[in-house]
Amino acid sequence: MKKITAVIAFLLIGFAGFSQTDYKQKTIDLITITSGPQFDVVIQPFVDMVPEQNREALKKDLKASMVDLYDKLAVVYMESYTEEDVDAILAFYETPVGKKMISETPEITKKSMQIGQMWGMQLQPLIAKYSE
Numbered sequence: 001m002k003k004i005t006a007v008i009a010f011l012l013i014g015f016a017g018f019s020q021t022d023y024k025q026k027t028i029d030l031i032t033i034t035s036g037p038q039f040d041v042v043i044q045p046f047v048d049m050v051p052e053q054n055r056e057a058l059k060k061d062l063k064a065s066m067v068d069l070y071d072k073l074a075v076v077y078m079e080s081y082t083e084e085d086v087d088a089i090l091a092f093y094e095t096p097v098g099k100k101m102i103s104e105t106p107e108i109t110k111k112s113m114q115i116g117q118m119w120g121m122q123l124q125p126l127i128a129k130y131s132e
Contacts, residue, residue, distance in 0.1 A: 023083040027074040030086055033093050035073075037102055038109045039066065 043062050047055050081089070092098045 023086065024071075024074050024078065026083065026086050026090065027077045027081070028070050030090055030093075031070045031073050031077065033090070033102060034105075035070075037106045039063070041106050041109045041113070 050058050
């Protein structure tokens with residue numbers, strides 16, 4: 001009887017672990033879909049800092065570093081979104097408007113960063129006023 005109970009417990013733990021792994025992978029897929037297109041836009045200023053002959057190698061290394069980052073971010077997402085939430089969000093990104101959102105996000109990010117930089121420059125006199 002103890003053996004049967006132990007086997008059942010082992011199987012349940014195994015299935016729970018598999019489910020958690022699947023959930024985490026789906027969450028990583030979500031992060032990849034939502035953050036991946038923006039990645040090139042965000043890293044471009046860093047890439048521009050290195051000599052041109054090293055830029056592709058830097059991009060490759062930066063992209064490789066994303067695996068660990070996405071794994072850590074998945075834990076954060078999983079604190080806020082259930083597996084059902086992740087499934088629903090992934091389903092949205094399969095719709096025409098979801099696909100459009102993904103394709104348009106890099107350009108929106110680029111323009112938003114430019115606006116944010118200009119806004120930050122406009123804030124400098126205001127911050128200086130209150131720093132005295």
